[in-house]
Amino acid sequence: MLVDVATFTVASVLIVLLPGPDTLVVVRNLMAGGRRAAVRASLGVMTGLVVWVVGAALGLSALLTASHDAYLGLRVAGALYLGWMGLATLRARPHEDQADAVAGGTEPARGRRGGLVGTGFTAGILTDLLNPKVGVFFMTFLPGFIPADAPVAGTSLLLGGIFVVLTAGYYGALLALSGPVMRWMADGPVRRWVDRVTGLILIAFGVRLAVEP
Structure with a gap:
């Protein structure tokens, strides 16, 4: 069991270090609102991960995968959300006071375009929950490290x-x-x-989520 956990930990470190849409959303919030906004986005991402982990442990992710319509609908919603955030980032025009506040790690006096659903905790959790591939990842990744005699859910x-x-x-x-x-x-x-690079990458992640099965 200890060997399996250690192997899983090493593999997980390598996966976590690979940047994905959730990391980019945290960076976007860091640029737009400073560390506090980025912390809230990080908490949102981790909450979404917890939901998918519990879903995988209880077999709910398998039900989502089995339902083609539900899986497709979630993929399309996630792709549209990432694309919308990318466009909002491309169109954003930060003011000088915002740039100074972000550079100092404090909260800007005024938010950038994107609204509440594109910032903070909401942005983090929606980025994860609207990406069914995260659930499929846990459903396929975790079983490979579970010993034959160990309880699957636990x-x-x-x-x-x-x-x-x-x-x-x-x-x-x-x-x-x-x-x-x-x-x-x-x-x-x-x-x-x-901002331009971040926006284009977010849009690219959205396109990838939409077109890849």
């Missing part, structure tokens, strides 16, 4: 919990090291280019 929750904790550690390190990067990105031209 062990799945244990392994999923490890994955969530590793994700929390990754986001914590990312935010702890973000100060110099945010000060660099507070420069107007640099910030505009970062």
Whole structure:
């Protein structure tokens, strides 16, 4: 059992370090609202992961995969949401006071375009819950590390919990090291280019979610 957990932990670290839409949403919130907004987005992402882990442990993810219409509908909704956030990021025009606040790690006085559903905790949890591939990932990834004589549901929750904790550690390190990067990105031209790249990548993630089975 210990060997399986250790192997799972190593594999999970490698997966967590690969940037995906959830990481990009956290970075987007970091740029738009500083560390506090990024922390809220991180908590949203981790809440979504917990929901999918519990769903995988209880077999709910399998039901979602079995229902073609539900899976397709969730994929389309997730793709539209990522695309909408990407477009909002491309169109955003941060004010000087926002850039100064973000560079200092404080909360800007005014929000950028995107509304409540595109920022903070809501953005993080929707990015995960509207991506059925996260549920399928846990449903297919976790069983490979469960010993034959171990309880499936309990062990799945244990392994999923490890994955969530590793994700929390990754986001914590990312935010702890973000100060110099945010000060660099507070420069107007640099910030505009970062917004463009971030927006295009979010749109690309949305297209990928829509077209890949």
